[in-house]
Amino acid sequence: MNRTARTTLFWCAALAIALCYGISCGHLPGFGGSFHPYADRAVPAALAHRTANAVASVNFDQRGFDTLGEEFILFTAVLGAAMVLRRARDEHTVSPRPGRVLPTVRLAGTVLLPVALVTGVYVIAHGQLTPGGGFQGGVALATGLHVAYLAADYRVLRNVRPRTVLDLADAMAAGAFAALGLAGLAWGSAYLENVLPWGVQGQIVSGGTVPLLNAAVGVEVGSALVVLLAAFLDQALEIETG
Amino acid sequence: MTTTLLAAAPATGQATTDPLPYLAAGWILLAGLHGLVTSRHAVHAIGCLTVVQSGTYVLLLAVGYRRGATAPYFTDIPPTTPVADPVAHALTLTDVVVGAAVSALLLALVLQTAKRHGTADPDALTGLKG
Amino acid sequence: MTHAAALLPLTVAWPLLGAVLLAGPGRWLPRLGADALASAWATAQLALLAWLWSAAGDGRIISWVAAWTPVDGHSVGIVLAADRIGGGLALLAAALVLAALGYSWHYFDEPESERGHGGAFPALLLLFEAGMCGFALTGDLFDAFVFFELMGVAAYALTAYRVEEPRPLQGALAFALTGSVAGYCALLGIGLLYSRTGELAFARIGEVLDREPAGPVSAAAFALIATAMLVKAAAVPFHFWLPDAHAEAPSPVCMLLSGVMVELGLYGLLRVYWTVFSGPGGIPAEAFRTTFLVVGALTALTGGVLCWQQRHLKRLLAHSTVGHMGLFLCAAALLTPAGTAGAALYALGHAGAKAALFALVGVLLDRFGSVDEHGLYGRGRDLVAAGALTVTGALALAGLPPFGTGLGKSVAEHATVHEAPWLLPVFLLVPAVTAGAVLRAALRVFAGAGTTPRQRHAGPETTGSGEEPEVRDPSRRVPRVMLVVPALLLGASLAVGLLPGLAHRIAEAAARFCDPAGYAAAVTGRTVPAAGPRVPEAGWTATGVLLGLAGTLLAVAMAAAALWGPALKGPAAVAARTAADRLTVLAVVPLRRLHSGHVGDYVAWLAAGLAALMVVFALCT
Numbered sequence: 001m002n003r004t005a006r007t008t009l010f011w012c013a014a015l016a017i018a019l020c021y022g023i024s025c026g027h028l029p030g031f032g033g034s035f036h037p038y039a040d041r042a043v044p045a046a047l048a049h050r051t052a053n054a055v056a057s058v059n060f061d062q063r064g065f066d067t068l069g070e071e072f073i074l075f076t077a078v079l080g081a082a083m084v085l086r087r088a089r090d091e092h093t094v095s096p097r098p099g100r101v102l103p104t105v106r107l108a109g110t111v112l113l114p115v116a117l118v119t120g121v122y123v124i125a126h127g128q129l130t131p132g133g134g135f136q137g138g139v140a141l142a143t144g145l146h147v148a149y150l151a152a153d154y155r156v157l158r159n160v161r162p163r164t165v166l167d168l169a170d171a172m173a174a175g176a177f178a179a180l181g182l183a184g185l186a187w188g189s190a191y192l193e194n195v196l197p198w199g200v201q202g203q204i205v206s207g208g209t210v211p212l213l214n215a216a217v218g219v220e221v222g223s224a225l226v227v228l229l230a231a232f233l234d235q236a237l238e239i240e241t242g
Numbered sequence: 243m244t245t246t247l248l249a250a251a252p253a254t255g256q257a258t259t260d261p262l263p264y265l266a267a268g269w270i271l272l273a274g275l276h277g278l279v280t281s282r283h284a285v286h287a288i289g290c291l292t293v294v295q296s297g298t299y300v301l302l303l304a305v306g307y308r309r310g311a312t313a314p315y316f317t318d319i320p321p322t323t324p325v326a327d328p329v330a331h332a333l334t335l336t337d338v339v340v341g342a343a344v345s346a347l348l349l350a351l352v353l354q355t356a357k358r359h360g361t362a363d364p365d366a367l368t369g370l371k372g
Numbered sequence: 373m374t375h376a377a378a379l380l381p382l383t384v385a386w387p388l389l390g391a392v393l394l395a396g397p398g399r400w401l402p403r404l405g406a407d408a409l410a411s412a413w414a415t416a417q418l419a420l421l422a423w424l425w426s427a428a429g430d431g432r433i434i435s436w437v438a439a440w441t442p443v444d445g446h447s448v449g450i451v452l453a454a455d456r457i458g459g460g461l462a463l464l465a466a467a468l469v470l471a472a473l474g475y476s477w478h479y480f481d482e483p484e485s486e487r488g489h490g491g492a493f494p495a496l497l498l499l500f501e502a503g504m505c506g507f508a509l510t511g512d513l514f515d516a517f518v519f520f521e522l523m524g525v526a527a528y529a530l531t532a533y534r535v536e537e538p539r540p541l542q543g544a545l546a547f548a549l550t551g552s553v554a555g556y557c558a559l560l561g562i563g564l565l566y567s568r569t570g571e572l573a574f575a576r577i578g579e580v581l582d583r584e585p586a587g588p589v590s591a592a593a594f595a596l597i598a599t600a601m602l603v604k605a606a607a608v609p610f611h612f613w614l615p616d617a618h619a620e621a622p623s624p625v626c627m628l629l630s631g632v633m634v635e636l637g638l639y640g641l642l643r644v645y646w647t648v649f650s651g652p653g654g655i656p657a658e659a660f661r662t663t664f665l666v667v668g669a670l671t672a673l674t675g676g677v678l679c680w681q682q683r684h685l686k687r688l689l690a691h692s693t694v695g696h697m698g699l700f701l702c703a704a705a706l707l708t709p710a711g712t713a714g715a716a717l718y719a720l721g722h723a724g725a726k727a728a729l730f731a732l733v734g735v736l737l738d739r740f741g742s743v744d745e746h747g748l749y750g751r752g753r754d755l756v757a758a759g760a761l762t763v764t765g766a767l768a769l770a771g772l773p774p775f776g777t778g779l780g781k782s783v784a785e786h787a788t789v790h791e792a793p794w795l796l797p798v799f800l801l802v803p804a805v806t807a808g809a810v811l812r813a814a815l816r817v818f819a820g821a822g823t824t825p826r827q828r829h830a831g832p833e834t835t836g837s838g839e840e841p842e843v844r845d846p847s848r849r850v851p852r853v854m855l856v857v858p859a860l861l862l863g864a865s866l867a868v869g870l871l872p873g874l875a876h877r878i879a880e881a882a883a884r885f886c887d888p889a890g891y892a893a894a895v896t897g898r899t900v901p902a903a904g905p906r907v908p909e910a911g912w913t914a915t916g917v918l919l920g921l922a923g924t925l926l927a928v929a930m931a932a933a934a935l936w937g938p939a940l941k942g943p944a945a946v947a948a949r950t951a952a953d954r955l956t957v958l959a960v961v962p963l964r965r966l967h968s969g970h971v972g973d974y975v976a977w978l979a980a981g982l983a984a985l986m987v988v989f990a991l992c993t
Contacts, residue, residue, distance in 0.1 A: 001966070001973050003280070003365075010279040010976040014272050016983035020990045024592035025264040028567045032309030037570040037580075038448070039306075039327040043314065045440075045448045046328070047321050054314035054328035059335060062448040065381065065437040069506060069518035070336045072388055073525050076499045077343035079395055080529025081350035083492045088536045129317050135339055171396025178385045178392070190439035191381035202317055228346055235353060264567075271560060278553065278975040287549060287971060294556050301563040330566065333514055337559060340521050344552050347525060351532055351545045358538035369539045370546075370616045370969035372682070372833035 050198040051207035052129045059133070060213045064192045068177055071217055075174045078224045078231075085231040087239050096237040099153035109151015116144025124218035128207035134214040138221025145226055154237055163230055166223040173220035177213060184209070263304035271297030284352040284362040288345055295341045299334055306330025376427040379420065380435035380452050383462060383509060384519075386417050387502040391495040398491030410494030411473050417501065418466040425459045430880040432894050433459070434511075445896040451573055453511040453895050456881030457716060461639055464723055465504040465632045467864070469497055471857050472624035475731055478851040493533065500526035500628065507636055511895050513562050513597075513648070514572045516640065517555065520600070524551045527633060531621040542969070543620035550613040550974050554603035557982060561596030564589055565648075574647035575892035581653035591989035594649050599982045601644065604637025607701055608671040609977040611694050612967060615678075618690035619834065623734025626686065627727035627861075630693040635719045638697065642704050642712070642885070650888050657707050659992035661791075663985070664705035669798050672698025674963065676802040680809045680930075681960055683825075684834045685733045685743040688813060689726065692769065692806035696722050699802060703784035706791045710908035713882035714784030717868065717875060717910065721776025724865030725768035728858035729810060732762045735854050736817065744835045745813045750820025757855050759818030761862065766814055768865050770807030770927040773912065773920040776868025777803070779875060781923070782916025787908070804923045808930030815935060822935025833964070869912075879910035 001009070029035045046057030059067050087093060120141035127133025149157040184193030199206035270293060277290030306327035312319065314328035356362040359369075390413035398406050424433060433454040436442070440449025454462070473494060503523030510516050528551065532544035566572060568589045569580035581590060599610065606614040614634070618626050641664075649655045675695025682688035696718075703715035735758045737743050740751060752759060768775040771782075781803060788795045815821040868874060884890065887904045894900050937949065966973070 001968065001970070001976070006279060006970075006972055006976045010276065010979055013976070013979035013983035014276065016987050017979065018268065018272060020588065020592050020595070020983075020986035021268040022265060023990070024564060024588040025261040025268065027587050027589045028261065028264055028305075028564065031260055031263050031304060032307050034308060034324075035570055036306075036308065036327045036329075037446075038329045038566075038572065039314075039325075039570070041446055041448045042329050043321075043325060046314075047316060052315060052317045054316065054325065055331045055335065058328050058332035058448075061438065062440055063329075063332060063450055063515075065384075065450045066332075066336055066515055066518050068385070068388070069503075069515070069522050070339050072391075072499060072502065073340050073518070073522050074343040075392075075395075076496065076522060076525045076529065077347040079492055079495060079499075080347050080525065080532075083496070083529060084347070084350040084354055084532050084535055084541075086535065090536065130315060131313070135335065167399070168396050171392045175389055175392035175396070178388045181381070181385055184438065185378060185382075188439060190378060190435070190437060191385065192438040194438065231350070232353070241357070267560070267563070271556070275553070275975060275979055278549070279972045279979070281972060284545065284971075291549060291552055291556075294553060295559075298556050298559040298563060301560060302566075305563055305567040329572070333562075333566075336514075336518065340518070340555075344521070344525060344548070344555075347528060348545070348548050348552070351528070351541055351548060354532070354535050355538070355541040355545055358535075358541055364971050367542050367545075367971075368969055369542050370619065370834055372678075372684075372687070372964045372967055 047201070049194055049208055050201040051210055052201050053127065053131070053133070056128050056133050056210055056214065057207065060210045061194050061207070064181070064213065067213070067217070068181065068192070071174055071177055071220060074221065074224055075170065078170065078228045081228055082231045085235045091239050091241050093238045094240055096154045098155065101152060106151050109147045113144060113147045113151070116140060116147060120144055120222065124214055125204065125211070127214035128210040129202065129204070134217025135221050138218045139225060141218070141222035142225035142229070146229060154233065161226050161230065163227065166226050169219055170223040170227055173216050173223065176216040177220070180209060180213060180216065264301060267297045267301035267304060270300055282363055282365065284355065284364060285349070287364065288348045288352065291348070292341060292345055295337070298337055302330050302334045302337065376424055376433045377435040380424065380433055380454055380509065381437050383417070383421055383424065384502050384506040386420065387413070387498040387505070391498040391502070394491035394495035394498065398495065401491065403490055406491045406494055407473065407477050410498065411470065413498065414466065414470040414473055414501070418463070418470055421459065421463045421466050421505070424454055425456060425463050428454050428456055428459050430456070430877070430884060431900070432884070432891070434894050442897040445898065446576070447573070450515050451511040451895045452509045453891070454509050455884050456877060457885045458508045458639070458643070460716070460878070460881065461632065461636060462505040462508040464720065465501055465508070465628070468628050468631045468723065468727055469501045471727060471861060472497060472627050474853060475627070475734070475857040476624040477853050496526050496530050500530060504632060504636055508639065511575065512573050513565065513577060513644070517558055517562060520558065520604070520640070521555050523633065523636070524555060527629060530625040531617050533622050533625065540620040543616040546969070546971050546974060547613045547617035549971050550603060550978060553975060553978060554600040554610070557596045558600030561593040564593040564596070568593070573895065574644065575895045578648045578651055578654070578888065579892060581648065582651035584653055586653050586655065586993040588990055588993065590649065590654050591993045592986055594655050595982060595985035595989050597644055598641055598985055599978065601637045601641035602667070602981070603978065604634060605641065605701065606634050606637070606671070606694050606697050607667050608674050609981045611671065611674070612974040612977060614694060615687050615690040615967065616969060618693065619684055619687040623730050623737065626689070626730040630689065630730060631723040631727040634693060634697055635700065635723070638700055638704060638715070646886060646888050647891055655989055656992055659989060661705055661707055663988050665702055665792055665795065668698045668701035668705055669795060670698070671695070671701060672798050672802040674698070676805040677960060677963060678967070679806045681964060682809065683745040685736065685745055685813055686730070687834055688745070688809055689729055689733065692810065693726060695802045695806050699784065699799060702795055702798070703787060706787055707886070708787055708791065708908070709879065709883040709886045709905055710787035710910070711784065711791070712885055713879040713908055713910045714780055714787050716878050716882060718777060718780025718784050721768070721778070721780045721865050721868045724861045724868065725765050725775065725777055728861035728865070729762065729765040729769070731854065731858040731861065732758055732765065735850050738854065739850060745816055746825040747835070748817045749825055750816070752818040753820060755818060755850065758850065759814060761855065761858050762814040762818060763811065764862055765858070766807050766810035766927070767924060768862060769803060769810055770924040771803045771920045772924040773917045774866065774869040776865045778916070778920040779869040779912060782913060782920060783875070783910045785919060786913065786916065800919065800923055800926070804926035805930065807924070807927035808934070811927055811931035812934045815931060823939045875910040880907050883907045
């Protein structure tokens with residue numbers, strides 16, 4: 001189809017979709033209403049397992065199987081992206097040139113790097129209590145590390161992120177989630193069952209396996225993002241055709 | 243309509259008949275689809291895909307909203323406090339991670355496609371037809 | 373919980389753990405070690421699923437993950453439910469993954485400098501397997517979305533495996549963009565359903581929906597979810613990605629994509645319909661039946677026509693998959709246990725035949741670096757075994773008794789005759805056309821039969837010449853395993869037709885599949901009513917055998933006409949050729965032009981299909 005035909009087809013379809021979807025929106029329960037049967041069960045279930053963060057309880061305890069799948073989607077995407085961006089047979093690597101950085105930027109980076117890393121660890125460790133958890137904290141960790149790229153240059157970044165170690169950490173942490181599920185089967189009755197003592201609500205050791213799963217996800221997300229960005233940066237800075 | 247949304251101190255869980263947030267989700271989805279259909283660059287197309295996905299975030303969060311309720315974190319509030327739907331939030335979180343992962347893989351594909359074809363314009367990628 | 377129920381989530385966790393081992397420490401394993409580890413892992417998974425399949429009996433294995441068993445019928449967790457249809461698809465996926473791993477044993481060779489990715493290919497295969505098993509076994513709508521995406525992401529990456537070439541990347545990009553849009557459509561539908569019912573488990577959503585009469589929310593949500601499933605199932609007009617992806621993915625990956633992944637899309641559509649939307653609050657059965665019989669027939673005809681026109685062998689097989697998917701959709705959309713049993717048997721027989729054919733095209737690609745039917749004319753004369761197997765595969769595709777395809781086709785036809793007799797010509801014609809195309813190509817390539825084919829044709833086409841061989845060394849002998857695997861797959865397809873009792877078990881499973889009340893009782897922890905729907909008859913009938921033979925004869929006749937027709941002399945032959953050319957220019961070339969390889973077109977068609985479904989279901993509820 002040419003551009004006009006394509007756009008016309010889409011506009012006709014979009015009008016019909018908008019109409020049907022709009023009518024169905026009018027039949028949904030009102031915005032902000034109190035009809036939430038699943039939530040009405042999920043909140044007591046979270047409190048029963050002493051997990052103050054109900055979202056974490058849903059994600060890592062009640063619907064932990066979803067999160068297992070979700071974590072492995074990330075794992076698969078990173079494995080796939082690294083594979084797609086691998087150095088092909090007809091390519092070779094060059095060493096990246098050193099970059100020039102203003103001293104103030106370098107200073108800011110040196111200060112920010114540890115702060116970002118500590119924040120990341122904090123967010124992961126408090127996932128069962130406050131907004132945050134493994135996914136959010138893992139992103140903070142990975143971003144923190146890349147401050148080194150901004151504040152120094154690529155060669156410094158390469159030194160602070162040993163690619164092989166992180167590749168391995170990525171795999172092992174993802175595996176740890178699946179393996180922790182096996183613990184539920186070994187000591188409890190079902191896969192991913194929350195078999196650890198639930199602890200006292202509001203304390204850092206609470207929620208049973210939720211903090212452990214959060215930690216596994218935190219390490220996985222952190223290392224997966226570093227590996228992912230490394231694949232892209234290598235492609236941009238190191239790999240050349242011919 | 244905005245004034246209805248911000249109306250002062252309504253009772254907890256009282257619904258409005260205002261479907262605007264749901265409609266917004268559909269609008270965002272269609273806007274993203276339009277971008278995908280008319281895109282002239284594959285990276286732009288992936289941006290549009292994330293717009294499509296944002297429509298699903300908006301819908302899930304709108305569904306999870308409960309008027310007058312607070313965030314579902316019981317660190318310093320009594321267990322009986324009305325809270326927003328944690329399930330909808332959990333679904334959104336999963337959705338965000340899925341979206342990020344898919345976009346990463348897609349961008350990797352585009353990067354290699356651009357390298358191998360010398361272009362990332364869908365109009366010029368004509369190797370497969372029939 | 374019983375042992376079987378406790379072990380059910382392992383069908384997902386086990387391949388995930390295997391993938392982690394292969395992608396992590398597996399990078400230091402030599403190629404042989406990684407392949408051996410992956411094969412052993414996949415064998416264990418196959419054994420686990422086979423045991424679960426037999427343990428399921430004619431009932432279901434229900435497993436509440438993380439032990440969130442229902443209280444008063446309500447659970448906050450995720451339920452997995454394995455019956456013999458869902459569990460059988462997981463089993464099929466596991467068998468094909470093992471076949472693909474075995475086939476690729478000697479397939480790819482990585483350059484020595486490229487260390488660190490040796491385990492990536494088998495790891496991705498295992499991740500793909502985990503996604504398919506999770507999708508087939510889950511009883512929760514959002515969980516189904518998660519595994520839909522896992523399956524998708526692994527498939528996109530596997531499709532793009534050969535990064536040195538431009539076309540696989542383009543195919544993967546089209547596949548990934550369309551597939552992702554489909555996933556988000558499903559999620560929007562899930563959001564609507566969650567808002568309306570406040571539930572996520574299939575059976576619970578269905579129960580809450582049924583409290584009120586059907587309305588626009590059910591219609592819109594079902595249209596959105598059906599769109600996602602139909603994209604995966606490659607139904608017209610959502611099928612455009614399939615030829616691009618199947619033609620360019622590595623051959624072992626094609627075995628999985630065509631053999632089981634697209635079928636899972638159809639399974640998802642039917643599973644969601646039966647468990648969520650089949651009650652009074654959902655979609656009326658008549659609306660579903662009419663809509664999807666039409667969609668199925670269009671899909672079958674489109675696949676058949678485009679398959680016949682191809683010279684790129686993998687695209688030819690891909691379009692044949694589209695054609696067959698149309699037939700499965702027709703059979704399943706009858707919404708009777710007999711139709712479901714027919715679709716399941718047909719898909720099972722087709723999986724073996726189609727996977728074998730992709731594996732055999734892989735042999736050609738390995739040997740000649742081309743999959744162009746015309747360019748390979750007569751070049752495969754010394755590949756006797758591969759040629760014989762390809763011809764056998766073509767006959768299996770035609771539905772020759774006693775292949776499983778023949779049995780499935782016969783059961784499906786039998787079910788269709790009562791409900792929608794107008795579909796019978798489609799069932800007769802489409803398998804014959806696709807099999808005729810494969811037969812024509814096989815005879816040309818392996819026997820040099822017929823006249824020398826024309827090199828240029830009217831209209832747009834992908835020739836399939838100038839493909840990079842997937843293996844580096846074209847002078848080597850064809851590894852034996854690349855012939856053993858397709859032979860085994862064809863044997864399996866034959867076994868589906870011959871194993872006594874298999875058809876009856878699938879018919880029992882189909883009856884359970886079409887029993888939403890029993891399903892809802894099982895997954896909410898209530899007692900399942902003992903009497904389900906009546907188990908349909910499923911087995912060989914005299915009519916079925918005759919129709920199978922007739923279809924095969926038709927396929928042979930069409931192949932013969934294509935091969936030797938151009939050499940015929942006389943006014944009748946000339947007139948026939950002229951008419952055929954006119955028809956091609958009028959009807960086929962425009963259809964081929966629609967398959968433009970342009971992602972924007974694909975998304976526009978997706979939107980059009982979604983709009984059509986939304987309007988149809990809104991008017992019917």
